[in-house]
Amino acid sequence: MSRRLDVLSGVHFVQGDIACAEGAIAAGCRFFAGYPITPSSEIAQHMAVRLPQVGGIYLQMEDEIASIAAVIGASWAGLKAMTATSGPGFSLMQENIGYAYMTETPCVIVDVMRGGPSTGQPTKPGQQDVMQAKWGSHGDYEVIALSPASVQEMFDLTIEAFNLSETYRCPVILLADEVIGHLREKLIIPEPDEIEVVERRRPEDVEDYKPFQPGENLVPPMARLGEGFRLYITGLTHDEAGRPRASSPEAQERLVRRLCDKIRLNRDRIVRFEEHHLEDAEIVVIAYGLPYRSALPAVEEARRRGIRAGLYRPITLWPQAEERLREIGERAHRVIVLEMNYGQMLREYQRWIDPDRIVFSPSFGEAIPTPEEVLALIKRCMR
Amino acid sequence: MTHPLDRYLRPGMIPHIWCPGCGNGIILNAFLRAVDELGLDQDKIVVVSGIGCMGRVSGYVNMDGLHTTHGRAIPVAIGIKTARPELKVVVISGDGDLFAIGGNHFLHAARRNIDLLVICANNFNYGMTGGQMGPTTPSKAYTTTTPYGNIEHPLNLVYLAASLGAVYIARWCVTHPLQLKESIKRGLTKRGFSFIEVVTPCVTEYGRRNRMGEPREFMRRLREICVIRRGVDPSEAVIEADRIICGEFRDVEKPEFTQLLWDMIREISEKASRGEIEVAL
Numbered sequence: 001m002s003r004r005l006d007v008l009s010g011v012h013f014v015q016g017d018i019a020c021a022e023g024a025i026a027a028g029c030r031f032f033a034g035y036p037i038t039p040s041s042e043i044a045q046h047m048a049v050r051l052p053q054v055g056g057i058y059l060q061m062e063d064e065i066a067s068i069a070a071v072i073g074a075s076w077a078g079l080k081a082m083t084a085t086s087g088p089g090f091s092l093m094q095e096n097i098g099y100a101y102m103t104e105t106p107c108v109i110v111d112v113m114r115g116g117p118s119t120g121q122p123t124k125p126g127q128q129d130v131m132q133a134k135w136g137s138h139g140d141y142e143v144i145a146l147s148p149a150s151v152q153e154m155f156d157l158t159i160e161a162f163n164l165s166e167t168y169r170c171p172v173i174l175l176a177d178e179v180i181g182h183l184r185e186k187l188i189i190p191e192p193d194e195i196e197v198v199e200r201r202r203p204e205d206v207e208d209y210k211p212f213q214p215g216e217n218l219v220p221p222m223a224r225l226g227e228g229f230r231l232y233i234t235g236l237t238h239d240e241a242g243r244p245r246a247s248s249p250e251a252q253e254r255l256v257r258r259l260c261d262k263i264r265l266n267r268d269r270i271v272r273f274e275e276h277h278l279e280d281a282e283i284v285v286i287a288y289g290l291p292y293r294s295a296l297p298a299v300e301e302a303r304r305r306g307i308r309a310g311l312y313r314p315i316t317l318w319p320q321a322e323e324r325l326r327e328i329g330e331r332a333h334r335v336i337v338l339e340m341n342y343g344q345m346l347r348e349y350q351r352w353i354d355p356d357r358i359v360f361s362p363s364f365g366e367a368i369p370t371p372e373e374v375l376a377l378i379k380r381c382m383r
Numbered sequence: 384m385t386h387p388l389d390r391y392l393r394p395g396m397i398p399h400i401w402c403p404g405c406g407n408g409i410i411l412n413a414f415l416r417a418v419d420e421l422g423l424d425q426d427k428i429v430v431v432s433g434i435g436c437m438g439r440v441s442g443y444v445n446m447d448g449l450h451t452t453h454g455r456a457i458p459v460a461i462g463i464k465t466a467r468p469e470l471k472v473v474v475i476s477g478d479g480d481l482f483a484i485g486g487n488h489f490l491h492a493a494r495r496n497i498d499l500l501v502i503c504a505n506n507f508n509y510g511m512t513g514g515q516m517g518p519t520t521p522s523k524a525y526t527t528t529t530p531y532g533n534i535e536h537p538l539n540l541v542y543l544a545a546s547l548g549a550v551y552i553a554r555w556c557v558t559h560p561l562q563l564k565e566s567i568k569r570g571l572t573k574r575g576f577s578f579i580e581v582v583t584p585c586v587t588e589y590g591r592r593n594r595m596g597e598p599r600e601f602m603r604r605l606r607e608i609c610v611i612r613r614g615v616d617p618s619e620a621v622i623e624a625d626r627i628i629c630g631e632f633r634d635v636e637k638p639e640f641t642q643l644l645w646d647m648i649r650e651i652s653e654k655a656s657r658g659e660i661e662v663a664l
Contacts, residue, residue: 067458073461
């Protein structure tokens, strides 16, 4: 059997950004459009090298607005498509991200988060875009966003992002950060037949096809351009056939409810999280992305010292397992929330967990807590 | 009652939203006749538009149509065209959409010489939002946001396209429907970045505030000032309140972007599969 050029199976030692690009290619991504920005540029550079090797398209656009626009066009043309950026570029993309949710265009947007607001700290990590990922574009919509915490997960969760995107016919956002993007560690790329790849559902025939008529799980099958479907795709409120319904409250309600409900009602299928020692935990640490890497050894050390500590790590930041978090909050004496921001996901946890039990530990720039510092925080909460 | 172009109009979308006396229908008509006369497969054409009155055109054609966000028709079209070079991708939109909010994309698409036909309906103002000043509003003209007369200098779209290296450039008025149709045919068959500007009356907004009179009078006035000239250099293609030079200004050959892109992809992917270049991490 000849070697597959799109799945470089084996053990590697690479940067997170490179793992992300390889994950995309393994997932079937054959179109990338982007604009240089620290700390995500390595993804674009690697795509520029690798996509032509596997028959895919790399485009460098004039800005991030054009990048996401080209991704949307390529997705309707039938390709799995992706862009990668960081905070300032993510801000520029927001209007077209809303268009992609409205027109149910699958695509993957990688935001390797750096410090903000504005130009902020381009070479330092942050988790300051997690609320923007949910609320960044105007209007009501529900998003799917994933949070990798290792180089391996930059690969695995990028594949997952494509699979969710194709399943639910919507953009999926990968919220990495500068450290995970630039970190070098072991990456194991499995054999191709060990990688699950989801393809979008296509309509069976042209007759009677309506591009926005919900099918399984409220998700419509997606036709591609140039095959006689005579699609009309508009960001205006539209009916199932795609015709504008810019004044009808009924059409607005039907569409907006479905765009949100296809995520809300499928939440149990979408949500991913990880738990450590939660069975009897009195002190629970909630952490995602980079701070999770300090939290895990701290909790393990606390356990060795006889402290009933546990760790909850959301992998999907949007949506999250609300009921599970309520249960955890009811049983724990204290819940420590670690974030590389001044309190964003914290607000979600405050809705599900008694705010008086929450201890918030923000970090700024590179100053993330060490495992020893997290352990000290756990010990303080014991008093 | 049937119209000879009925099969090119999307069922359920007519009547259109354009005002009586608007020239957009003439542009749509010329486009559909050009497609018909060339015998193009309407299932292999994608019409991409932005926001505004002309932006609605992608809904009226009985072809694949994308009504994108404001100003972003061109980059969406680039995504489609590069992914599927066999499709004919046409951008039809207004002057504000293509040259104010979307100006940067026009600039770079023309520079790349990607095989797109861009048709710009230039009505000298933002019609849909209530007649505000735009990048092509003539100096001194009155709009809802230039109540004391426009103090800005308008863009000359033909001269701009020429400076960017577009391979086919023409300007017409809706008073030249036959020339416009022939020019669209040329643009549709040309390989490379083709640009056609079409001067069109906005009776409701621009015309009313600038005393252009009722639709017939506005049209008669345009017919007087829009003169066709041959062999004019794009730098001399003036567009002023009392004189608009129309015609074809450029028709040249140049390597095309999707061709170069796919030549490279084919070469690299073949070399990679033959093991002639190292594929590794």
